[in-house]
Amino acid sequence: MSKLDEYVAKRSKNNPNFSNLVEQEKINLEVSVKVRTLRESMGMSQRSFANLVGKPQSTIARIENGTMNVSTKVLSEIAQATNQRLTIQFTPAF
Secondary structure, eight states, rough: OOOOHHHHHHHHOOTHHHHHHHHHHHHHHHHHHHHHHHHHHOOOOOOHHHHHTSSSEEEEEEEHHSSSOOOOHHHHHHHHTTOOOOOOOOOOOO
């Protein structure tokens, strides 16, 4: 168990919602990296990518900054606009 895992476990004893918040942040970070990597692989600016997917540039910026809890609907729209396939996967938490 890493020090971070120990810290989360300790904080979660006092605040059961804390581990949920940490998990959501992990998801936001993973989504932000995937969306930014996709956009950059297409050689697009945030503004042109936003135009392609029909969202404001500020939405793309919030996704890429990890400050937005992105819905599956928005992810699906991004996938469709970029000819990608969206997959969702559950993996065991350790």
